[in-house]
Amino acid sequence: MNREQKRLMQRQGQMNPDGTPSARRAQAVQQRSRQPRKRASLGQFFREVREELRQVSWPTRPELINYTSITLFVLLIMIGLIFGLNFGFGKVVTFLFQR
Numbered sequence: 662m663n664r665e666q667k668r669l670m671q672r673q674g675q676m677n678p679d680g681t682p683s684a685r686r687a688q689a690v691q692q693r694s695r696q697p698r699k700r701a702s703l704g705q706f707f708r709e710v711r712e713e714l715r716q717v718s719w720p721t722r723p724e725l726i727n728y729t730s731i732t733l734f735v736l737l738i739m740i741g742l743i744f745g746l747n748f749g750f751g752k753v754v755t756f757l758f759q760r
Contacts, residue, residue: 667680
């Protein structure tokens with residue numbers, strides 16, 4: 662944990678200035694662990710999922726086409742590279758064993 666994280670935790674009240682966990686934070690964690698967790702209904706789950714998906718920054722159509730073309734191009738290059746290495750090493754190994 663670096664200094665920046667420690668300072669942030671101190672500002673949030675999770676850590677004392679000497680670096681030990683604050684008693685208030687420890688009590689809150691203990692209370693949360695004792696309380697049974699309430700499960701959301703199936704409808705509530707899907708409502709929350711829909712809300713989260715609205716917050717996603719979706720790419721525009723030109724960005725999507727650009728990303729897809731780059732991915733396919735790199736995929737073809739990697740397929741060619743792996744095929745070439747496999748073919749080359751296969752020829753070398755068969756040459757060594759035929760001697």
